[in-house]
Amino acid sequence: QQQVKQSPQSLIVQKGGISIINCAYENTAFDYFPWYQQFPGKGPALLIAIRPDVSEKKEGRFTISFNKSAKQFSLHIMDSQPGDSATYFCAATDAGGTSYGKLTFGQGTILTVHP
């Protein structure tokens, strides 16, 4: 019940295209859903996060879409750039509970943006 399933495992997109990564969760206690970007040999960096009281959040080229009833959320990267090539992780946690900060991560998606 703690799992977060992420797909696809890898994604290749042309420069300027849209990258879409999907995640699904099971634990209904999760109420904070961040996305992280990780470059090789570095720690993950927070990209954008959403709470289930909204269905969409946009920050620059990055948008999270959230479907509470389906227990799914996705990351859309508009106008993808070669510099966006990295591994992306979705995650989830119970922000209001004592376990806040104990993130459950998805399996990761390796994004490659071709010039």
Next chain:
Amino acid sequence: GAVVSQHPSRVICKSGTSVKIECRSLDFQATTMFWYRQFPKKSLMLMATSNEGSKATYEQGVEKDKFLINHASLTLSTLTVTSAHPEDSSFYICSARVLGGANVLTFGAGSRLTVL
């Protein structure tokens, strides 16, 4: 703000030795820090929750005697890999929750441990 520093970034040690990795919150106080382990091309797996002034809480399957965690101050948590073996080689990453902050979790840059 909210910077987490890890040291060392890379460490190579011989099998059987112990290695200490530090996680510091540089510009904020963190009552709680988290230690993750990441294998190559894999996801992050939570190892333990480090609480200032009390014992760490380990996730199921993590050997507490192998991975010693100490959180002696509001800005420092340490992970000691005792009697390291090649299978302990991994990328260890800490994160910290900002005290009193609104849902801010900051990750360190990670520490690459290689056990020969």
